[in-house]
């Protein structure tokens with residue numbers, strides 16, 4: 001394989017892996033409209049195209065808190081068994097259509113209790129929907145494996161309960177844990193009890209850090225809480241001057257800590273200024289274990305194909321770069337080593353060869 005630039009159609013066919021994607025941020029606009037009508041929830045508009053545009057517009061404020069506020073309308077339709085089954089199944093089918101072969105989906109069960117479901121019922125229902133989606137995707141010849149991360153909310157004091165839930169469902173599709181929500185003012189160390197419990201139970205976790213807040217947040221997530229991966233982590237560049245790494249950036253690179261980077265989302269929340277200058281390119285070139293992610297496909301109006309295409313078009317990425325971040329993601333997935341190795345050797349690498357051999361190179 002030579003260093004090539006690739007067109008969008010080839011990119012769509014490449015096998016992909018996504019580690020950072022929120023279930024409640026990736027619904028189909030038409031599904032939100034239909035489910036909202038069924039439960040009597042008022043939306044800004046009932047036209048699916050206008051709703052998609054509204055999300056992108058509302059999320060484009062340059063402010064993480066306002067970005068998060070747009071989730072009100074997706075969460076409103078995810079409170080019933082019917083809503084959860086449908087959104088989880090469609091989630092998997094949409095990943096498969098995007099060429100994703102491995103995905104980790106995350107959501108906060110405690111935000112889905114308004115319809116009377118218990119925490120355990122929420123997790124069981126989402127797993128049932130994901131399972132139905134995986135069966136359909138496999139039957140259609142586009143198999144995708146999806147693992148679940150349960151999110152605690154950093155502004156609530158219920159993270160230990162969610163950590164317990166992750167431990168309870170570890171053999172039923174849950175592969176790890178995360179904390180999400182507004183970063184500023186809610187340091188991860190406030191949830192040490194949850195993280196220490198997960199470490200004792202050997203359940204891996206990632207933490208949103210270095211998105212709205214800087215290095216202290218990343219430091220706390222890694223060195224106080226013990227996260228194995230970092231959600232976003234764009235501000236790690238504060239610890240890199242003229243290519244020279246400080247202690248924390250050095251730790252992240254040396255220990256192969258995966259950075260779950262989400263370029264379009266970062267533009268929307270003001271964590272980055274452009275695709276061309278997004279830190280993902282510098283960090284990749286410096287040898288960090290960078291991964292590429294969508295964060296919220298509906299809210300950010302994106303897909304993995306789109307994120308890859310943007311980096312190819314605006315930041316000079318090659319096929320090798322796309323393969324590198326894909327292999328990085330599978331290497332740092334929270335599933336067992338043997339499954340990761342099989343995905344890389346049997347799916348990702350042959351998939352790259354096949355997609356590139358069947359297309360004229362530019």
Ligand SMILES: [Zn+2]
Nearest residue numbers: 022208231295
């Ligand atoms: Zn996120």
